[in-house]
Amino acid sequence: MRYAILDMRYLICSAAICSLRSWLPQILTCKHKGVFLLLFLALSCTCVRAQSLDSLKAELRRENPELRALQLDYEAAMKIGGQLDQLPDLEIGGGVFILPVETRTGPQQFRVGATQMLPWPGKLAAMAGVADARARPLLEKVAARQLLLIFQLEKAYFSLAGLEARREVLEESLALYTSLDRLALSRVEAGKGSSVDVYRIQLQRQQVERELAEFRHLAQQEMVIINELLNRPADTQVVALLDVEDRVAETLDFAPDLANDDPDLSNHPGLRIYKVQQEANRAAIELTKLDQRPDFGVGVDYIATGRRDDADPLRNGRDVILPRAMVTIPLSKGKFSAKRQEEEVRILALDARRESSENEFRAEIRRALNAIDNAANELYYLREQSQVIDATISIARSEFTNGKRAFDELLRLENQLIGYRTKTVLAQTIILTQRAVIDRYLINQ
Numbered sequence: 001m002r003y004a005i006l007d008m009r010y011l012i013c014s015a016a017i018c019s020l021r022s023w024l025p026q027i028l029t030c031k032h033k034g035v036f037l038l039l040f041l042a043l044s045c046t047c048v049r050a051q052s053l054d055s056l057k058a059e060l061r062r063e064n065p066e067l068r069a070l071q072l073d074y075e076a077a078m079k080i081g082g083q084l085d086q087l088p089d090l091e092i093g094g095g096v097f098i099l100p101v102e103t104r105t106g107p108q109q110f111r112v113g114a115t116q117m118l119p120w121p122g123k124l125a126a127m128a129g130v131a132d133a134r135a136r137p138l139l140e141k142v143a144a145r146q147l148l149l150i151f152q153l154e155k156a157y158f159s160l161a162g163l164e165a166r167r168e169v170l171e172e173s174l175a176l177y178t179s180l181d182r183l184a185l186s187r188v189e190a191g192k193g194s195s196v197d198v199y200r201i202q203l204q205r206q207q208v209e210r211e212l213a214e215f216r217h218l219a220q221q222e223m224v225i226i227n228e229l230l231n232r233p234a235d236t237q238v239v240a241l242l243d244v245e246d247r248v249a250e251t252l253d254f255a256p257d258l259a260n261d262d263p264d265l266s267n268h269p270g271l272r273i274y275k276v277q278q279e280a281n282r283a284a285i286e287l288t289k290l291d292q293r294p295d296f297g298v299g300v301d302y303i304a305t306g307r308r309d310d311a312d313p314l315r316n317g318r319d320v321i322l323p324r325a326m327v328t329i330p331l332s333k334g335k336f337s338a339k340r341q342e343e344e345v346r347i348l349a350l351d352a353r354r355e356s357s358e359n360e361f362r363a364e365i366r367r368a369l370n371a372i373d374n375a376a377n378e379l380y381y382l383r384e385q386s387q388v389i390d391a392t393i394s395i396a397r398s399e400f401t402n403g404k405r406a407f408d409e410l411l412r413l414e415n416q417l418i419g420y421r422t423k424t425v426l427a428q429t430i431i432l433t434q435r436a437v438i439d440r441y442l443i444n445q
């Protein structure tokens with residue numbers, strides 16, 4: 001719920017900027033125009049629109065250059081089949097008789113011929129089918145890569161949300177230390193406390209401020225990852241819009257059922273790709289059978305013949321037209337047998353790789369479920385402890401005010417509560433990150 005408030009902040013901030021812009025001419029005539037300009041710049045720089053995870057996923061699918069490149073690779077590979085499903089080029093040749101061959105009707109002067117090879121029926125279509133079959137795994141590669149990039153996006157997004165929640169805890173602890181500081185000062189002024197307690201609180205505040213600066217740095221690192229995935233400038237500000245409590249509760253309801261099931265992973269592109277590759281190998285085996293068939297060829301030659309001067313035979317100087325027919329017979333059968341065996345062994349290797357990948361996927365899911373279960377137990381423990389320590393701190397504050405409890409013990413309890421709240425956020429972040437691991441492998445589950 002706290003993250004949903006950010007979107008409302010954005011709307012309010014945008015309205016303020018629009019209003020300020022409409023009054024800008026009057027403001028510039030004011031003697032305090034410098035102050036107003038600084039205010040305007042501050043509002044313009046600090047208003048960052050929060051984005052939901054679903055909107056970022058959609059943007060990644062549209063804008064990620066790696067996915068576009070893989071998609072274009074697939075489209076290019078699908079064009080190969082159209083190049084193969086064509087007859088071989090027509091061969092045209094010619095020659096001149098330097099020493100003419102004398103025939104009964106006259107000397108042959110030059111020769112022109114054309115030849116067209118005709119593969120066995122169905123061979124060209126089979127060659128195109130093999131090319132298309134070898135291109136289809138690229139589409140599965142696109143889908144598998146997209147799932148990995150979405151997982152990286154979710155991981156960075158959940159980490160960013162966790163850092164924001166931890167930052168809120170630390171900012172609330174600053175308010176807590178401020179109240180403790182006032183309480184310690186009142187005790188010092190009343191002569192019942194030591195100024196050392198005030199200095200210790202100041203040290204705690206400085207430590208918290210240093211941790212806040214570190215969180216801002218870590219948040220920028222996660223934003224760089226998100227912006228790289230979305231093909232945006234690295235310094236683009238990202239604010240996580242996420243209801244952590246609801247998503248964690250949904251995951252904790254989902255995980256026990258999955259732990260007792262044997263999920264079907266056959267629809268995952270990382271496994272489908274092996275089946276598609278096997279289809280390409282089988283298509284290559286069918287093409288090998290057609291390669292063993294003879295290829296045919298047809299042609300025609302035209303031979304120009306000169307007239308005889310020493311005689312005048314019947315049809316003197318008549319040209320020659322010579323139709324031709326050819327056949328190519330593969331005599332070596334060993335290479336076709338070796339090719340078929342090669343493809344069959346590759347099919348068996350792909351079966352082994354698919355089994356290995358499926359085992360790896362199931363192990364990843366099991367590790368994620370174990371991590372979720374451990375984080376859920378930690379979460380339950382921390383919530384119980386926080387409730388107890390909340391009640392303890394209320395009593396300790398009252399007793400410290402009345403001089404019945406040492407400041408050290410009160411400060412220790414306050415720090416312990418802050419530690420519990422920080423660990424709660426870390427446990428929630430672990431649950432969400434491990435859910436992202438599971439979602440990477442469960443397609444349409």
